Amino acid sequence: xxxxxxxxxxxxxxxxxxxxxxxxxxxxxxxxxxxxxxxxxxxxxxxxxxxxxxxxxxxxxxxxxxxxxxxxxxxxxxxxxxxxxxxxxxxxxxxxxxxxxxxxxxxxxxxxxxxxxxxxxxxxxxxxxxxxxxxxxxxxxxxxxxxxxxxxxxxxxxxxxxxxxxxxxxxxxx
Amino acid sequence: xxxxxxxxxxxxxxxxxxxxxxxxxxxxxxxxxxxxxxxxxxxxxxxxxxxxxxxxxxxxxxxxxxxxxxxxxxxxxxxxxxxxxxxxxxxxxxxxxxxxxxxxxxxxxxxxxxxxxxxxxxxxxxxxxxxxxxxxxxxxxxxxxxxxxxxxxxxxxxxxxxxxxxxxxxxxxxxxxxxxxxxxxxxxxxxxxxxxxxxxxxxxxxxxxxxxxxxxxxxxxxxxxxxxxxxxxxxxxxxxxxxxxxxxxxxxxxxxxxxxxxxxxxxxxxxxxxxxxxxxxxxxxxxxxxxxxxxxxxxxxxxxxxxxxxxxxxxxxxxxxxxxxxxxxxxxxxxxxxxxxxxxxxxxxxxxxxxxxxxxxxxxxxxxxxxxxxxxxxxxxxxxxxxxxxxxxxxxxxxxxxxxxxxxxxxxxxxxxxxxxxxxxxxxxxxxxxxxxxxxxxxxxxxxxxxxxxxxxxxxxxxxxxxxxxxxxxxxxx
Numbered sequence: 036x037x038x039x040x041x042x043x044x045x046x047x048x049x050x051x052x053x054x055x056x057x058x059x060x061x062x063x064x065x066x067x068x069x070x071x072x073x074x075x076x077x078x079x080x081x082x083x084x085x086x087x088x089x090x091x092x093x094x095x096x097x098x099x100x101x102x103x104x105x106x107x108x109x110x111x112x113x114x115x116x117x118x119x120x121x122x123x124x125x126x127x128x129x130x131x132x133x134x135x136x137x138x139x140x141x142x143x144x145x146x147x148x149x150x151x152x153x154x155x156x157x158x159x160x161x162x163x164x165x166x167x168x169x170x171x172x173x174x175x176x177x178x179x180x181x182x183x184x185x186x187x188x189x190x191x192x193x194x195x196x197x198x199x200x201x202x203x204x205x206x207x208x209x
Numbered sequence: 210x211x212x213x214x215x216x217x218x219x220x221x222x223x224x225x226x227x228x229x230x231x232x233x234x235x236x237x238x239x240x241x242x243x244x245x246x247x248x249x250x251x252x253x254x255x256x257x258x259x260x261x262x263x264x265x266x267x268x269x270x271x272x273x274x275x276x277x278x279x280x281x282x283x284x285x286x287x288x289x290x291x292x293x294x295x296x297x298x299x300x301x302x303x304x305x306x307x308x309x310x311x312x313x314x315x316x317x318x319x320x321x322x323x324x325x326x327x328x329x330x331x332x333x334x335x336x337x338x339x340x341x342x343x344x345x346x347x348x349x350x351x352x353x354x355x356x357x358x359x360x361x362x363x364x365x366x367x368x369x370x371x372x373x374x375x376x377x378x379x380x381x382x383x384x385x386x387x388x389x390x391x392x393x394x395x396x397x398x399x400x401x402x403x404x405x406x407x408x409x410x411x412x413x414x415x416x417x418x419x420x421x422x423x424x425x426x427x428x429x430x431x432x433x434x435x436x437x438x439x440x441x442x443x444x445x446x447x448x449x450x451x452x453x454x455x456x457x458x459x460x461x462x463x464x465x466x467x468x469x470x471x472x473x474x475x476x477x478x479x480x481x482x483x484x485x486x487x488x489x490x491x492x493x494x495x496x497x498x499x500x501x502x503x504x505x506x507x508x509x510x511x512x513x514x515x516x517x518x519x520x521x522x523x524x525x526x527x528x529x530x531x532x533x534x535x536x537x538x539x540x541x542x543x544x545x546x547x548x549x550x551x552x553x554x555x556x557x558x559x560x561x562x563x564x565x566x567x568x569x570x571x572x573x574x575x576x577x578x579x580x581x582x583x584x585x586x587x588x589x590x591x592x593x594x595x596x597x598x599x600x601x602x603x604x605x606x607x608x609x610x611x612x613x614x615x616x617x618x619x620x621x622x623x624x625x626x627x628x629x630x631x632x633x634x635x636x637x638x639x640x641x642x643x644x645x646x647x648x649x650x651x652x653x654x655x656x657x658x659x660x661x662x663x664x665x666x667x668x669x670x671x672x673x674x675x676x677x678x679x680x681x682x683x684x685x686x687x
Contacts, residue, residue, distance in 0.1 A: 139390075144449050173240065
């Protein structure tokens, strides 16, 4: 039975990368088997890849709701438990609700957006991963698995499309 | 290998709009690897002069901040110049000033990001760092004002044996909530776009730096999913932190405006404070950019006259807005004819502190308007440094006029007394020294330029021929 290797092809620019992705599709590599790693963000439209969904906005909305609940507790719960009479103002003042409510909603929204990045991106993650430092030098890496015997065909195809190098890689500590 | 700052030859800064397009950073691209090396070299190469300044700042902090604060804690607030009627003095002036400085980071970074101003790209980090470290100074200043600083935790709403809870009717409590929200949010906002740059530093570091960057880059590689999550979070922050920024200084203004004191009870205080914060914050960015450009290697490539030009224009507009709000705040009480309001206005303009009031107007209006209208002058970094310093001194004085000077005139004339700061002066020097120290140390650990954002911007810029002229064309990539 043929061994499976992970190949990493490095490109200097997005245009040859996109051609390489199309070629890999033709050669039977499905989108979900491929990873594109880059030093700057490229949209899925630019790469011609399926849309990547993210949980971050939904988590942030949940955080905003939590913030609102905390604000309601501060404004209605606390004066209910420990009433403070401030001259001329009701025990449950409405205008300050907007202020405390706004701050708590925003804190909840941004706090969970930040934590959402950790959850959705699975950060921090220090286990070995497929990566080469040239990526943060601006290169674009296309990573995909292939069988040992198909490696020369993939290498030739990607080199002819402008890959700077195509090589087998193993996951290692970053 | 990175290019040394001295060897960078930039096109003529006075070339103007139709001069050499390479005067614009976005149209003068270099390979990403080279830009990475330039930024890392600026972090790693540290001169003896740098450490000399660090030692000087540490000693200043030890004496002026730690020593003086310790003395104040041991002897009580009686060692300050605070007494009736000026219960709020320079500590509150410093708090408002530093919160104002902190507004620049959010304004420059978030607002310009939302509006897709490409010129922002190389200096957002410098501005964001100012926000974080400015808020540290604001926090320290308010703790000084508390006096019994060890009881600061009483501000935190939690059940306790005294069955006392903070009073949510109070503007001071709103302030506590708003500033804490802003501190937490701006620190997170600093970290988000930093993540890819930390990964870049990780890939090129050795020894303790490698370990440090490996831990704080969290294992970021730049996969499609990671970029997607990061961009989504950055987008949420960029939109959400702008109203928080406005709310913070508005609520700070309500600490004053909610009191029925002459000079304070003003409905225009909210926007007046916000615009004042932007005035001092943008001026502080000018100072910081000049320091980064002139003291750190290779930064002349990233921070260019075009950036001073842009910030100069922004500063001019904000200065005009400040003048508008100042006049509003002046005219209404002047017209209203309240006896104590009139006395206060007269005290500002003709009292013993009249010279600072006059300087406030010169520094905030006359000098910015006289200099910043001129494009050639806006492109001279040394001149923009001077303008930045003049505005910031004027803005500190503005808060001094609003707080202790205005507190002198109360509705009970028998309490009138001039404010004479004492231990507040070394403590103020201490907070400035701490800000500089934190910034200098951070400049050795954190890439001061978001290289990935610069590369992204350079990829989006091209020159296009329109008739006989070549004009800049920008593709919307983010």
